[in-house]
Amino acid sequence: MNTQTLKKPDINILKGQTITGKWHKKKYYVVKELGSGAIGTVYLCVYQNVQVALKMSKQSHSITSEVNVLKAFKKVQGHSLGPSLIDVDDYISANGHVYSFYVMEYISGDDLPNFINRNGQEWLFTLLIGFAKDLQTLHDEGYVFGDLKTDNLIVSRKPARLRWVDVGGTTLQGRAIKEYTEFYDRAYWQMGSRKADPGYDLFALAMVILRIYYPNGFSRGDNPRKTLQQKVQLAIRSQSLKQLVGKMLNGDIDKADQVKDYLLQYVMKQNQQTQLRQKRLSQKNQQETSFHPTLEVVSILSISGLCYIYMTLFL
Template sequence: MKMRDSISKKQECKLLPNQRVVGKWHKNSYRIIKQLGYGATGTVYLAEFGNELVALKIASDSMSISSEVNVLRHFSKVQGPSLGPHFIDTDDFVTTQGVYPFYVMEYIQGESFLPFVRQRGAEWVGILIVQLLKDLEKLHQEGWVFGDLKPENLLVTKKPYQVRWIDVGGMTRVGRSIKEYTEFFDRGYWGLGSRKAETSYDLFSVAMLIINRSYPARFEKKGHDSLRTLLTKFREKTELKPYESIFRKGIKGEYSSGLVMRKELIQIIQTTSFTPQVEKQLKSPLRKQQKGLKKKKRKKKKLHIVGFMETLVVASFLLIIYILYLFGQTM
């Protein structure tokens, strides 16, 4: 019996494309398409269930699966349209190597958070975090902390752009010890707080999402003064300057709730001009165009510049309108 337990804890269930996973109890059949990701508690696959795409997570440890299923079930009843994946099914998969628990949830299609905000102006990290803070407030009011809050656990969907979280493995009841964490986003790693599940733990991670936009490779802790290190790193990136007060208060644990942090962030975005980012994006192709027009007459160059200025004005106007529209979606 001990040998069997040892094997079940170490041996993983590898699923292959087109393989069928049939539940022992509910008899639902899922066709595996590809692997989506792998974590501490199991492997997630894209699967087909009838005519619907779903995400199937399978593991060797039934306790971790049960915990995540309970969380999904709970928030499937109370969540709004922008929170995590909806729960669909849970069952056991019987193989010759053993019985593996799995659960099925909504498959959320979107773009990874970090590439999304890095490919766009600095205002976008603020816009998306405004949405995220609204969802976190709902989570905290239900007595839960997200825990392992990082870009890898976030997706940005389209029409309109919206943040969704895709992994609930780190969610922890308020007051308990954080179950899962990633060092860069963990205040305990930086020596700026405990790993107790509370609102300020998540808000520290939110602040680290902002700095991660400009340090995609991240960086490690050096020395004993982590607060000074983080603030110095933050100030080295001029595009992050508008968010400095949000970042500083977030990592110091000075916010009482996500709503307070959200309110301050909205004020910053509404009163800060991010148009230089748009101008930079538009000037880049203009410079390339001008290099090819060196031999042409000055009159034509003036026409191009006038056309560029008109384009810049229109682009800036459209950006402002779209930001206002997104805020309307999140209020």
């Protein structure tokens, strides 16, 4: 890849434009811009009738770093950590400047807050269980996601699964976090350092949960720790989830597997309680009317029951 370090003008890629790789000559038709950040801009493109995501940057070293992360993820057997890498190349603009880019799998779906608002809070537990499992695998590989926030997460379809779509903030453990967003940043809330360790991601994940309850966010105030405690108490009704989020914010949990196990036990307990209530209701109904098997099936397939079946099959 090109390592040109001369200052380049901002990237100006337009809808309908075709990006042709300098080295591999692959052509990508630009559908629209998906997002832009400090490192570069991501575009939705079409390559050979397949939608892909293309990230382009003036900083070739940053693109190289992200590509290396995606390659490392690809080596993890049995896991799909982040989008899969498709191509790496350079692009020569009309004015002769060279920009680095890479192409990755385009993950379509819904953002987490909208998905939860439409489908119910029960899905939050199910999605977080699978995500915590992936996060533990990432940590086991020696990385921290870093810039973990709702904007970098998406709920993919068929099956529904919470996945990350931008690895720009991914940092080797032990180093300083290279990219972050204040609302999700442990150091900003004066709850710890900006050093890349698993606890940094778990704090950010707790803030992701809070962002669902507070879509517009909130300020940290004069006492950030007290602010967080108050927001947790006011918004989260479930005592179990309230306790878990508190532990993640305070650094009392330092492994994503602990989050996964905690949530899994909670969901299973809730499912058992739901089935018990439904069984009692069914027995009461049987005393009043004749037994009908269809009603029994419908009563079992409650939201919590469906979530439990989903986890059994896919997680």
